[in-house]
Amino acid sequence: METIETQDHLQQVIIIAQGFYARKDRAHDLEHALRVREWGKLLAVEVGADAIVIELAALLHDIGRSGAVEKTHAESSAGLACNILHKVGYSEDIVLRVRDAILAHSLEAGHEPNSLEAKILYDADKLDFVGAIGLGRLFAWGGIQGWPLVGENSCETFYLEKIRGYQKNLYTKAAQVYFEPLLLFMEKFWRELETERLKLLLSGQANSV
Structure with a gap:
């Protein structure tokens, strides 16, 4: 069950992410991220995965698409996500699990989804x-x-x-x-x-x- 603190942290992440997505194309904007979040939550319930990790990964999975300085947008997004989640106050465990899911949501980065949460993010992104x-x-x-x-x-x-x-x-x-x-x-x-x-x-x- 999500606590008030959890909801507050999620809202902070959405606000920060919105600043990145404001510079994105309309195929990979905040609305896309929010829909992927909803697909992810739905799949998480059905397969018993960590919904918080999935929600965070979904919200941040494409924030590195504009001005990516690393090899792929997935890698750029993962790096930015780590910085954001540390700033908001998430634990290192959650930060690393979100990072790994984002890295694997696009196979162009060469990372296979290994965790259940990473697999769900991959699937949720494709469902959109x-x-x-x-x-x-x-x-x-x-x-x-x-x-x-x-x-x-x-x-x-x-x-x-x-x-x-x-x-x-x-x-x-x-x-x-x-x-x-x-x-x-x-x-x-x-x-x-x-x-x-x-x-x-x-x-x-x-x-x-």
Whole structure:
């Protein structure tokens, strides 16, 4: 059960994190972090993990995306998170567990999630990239990257080559259950998009005859 002190510490972390996310893209902003936090809390209840570690890791997992000075955004975020949590007054044990979870939430850093909390953070982060919210984030990210909707190096290819592949890499069964219908929603969207594009193409060809 969370105490008043715990809630106060969490609120301090949110306020500090907001300053970092204010400089971020809208695909990796505070709203994303808060949604990952909620997914993490949900998964923590289902598998019996430490919700405090997961909440803190979720809130801070992307704060190093802007102006990262280390090898990856995960490593930069982990370093910043340690400084913030020490400042707020968390124990060294919690700080290190949060750090390890953040380091492993993106495999680009080369760190595999070993703890249950790290696995849940990884899964929770991926759950926010599927469904209607996932599509919104994909298009926000694609806009920043300058990607077209479809074709080579596009939002569509990012979905096909990366987002769809998240499913087989999820660590918890609970996340797999939540992921499936959200992925099906996205599959339906891309099929409908292709149908609409084909209709327009055929219509244009007919009108040119």
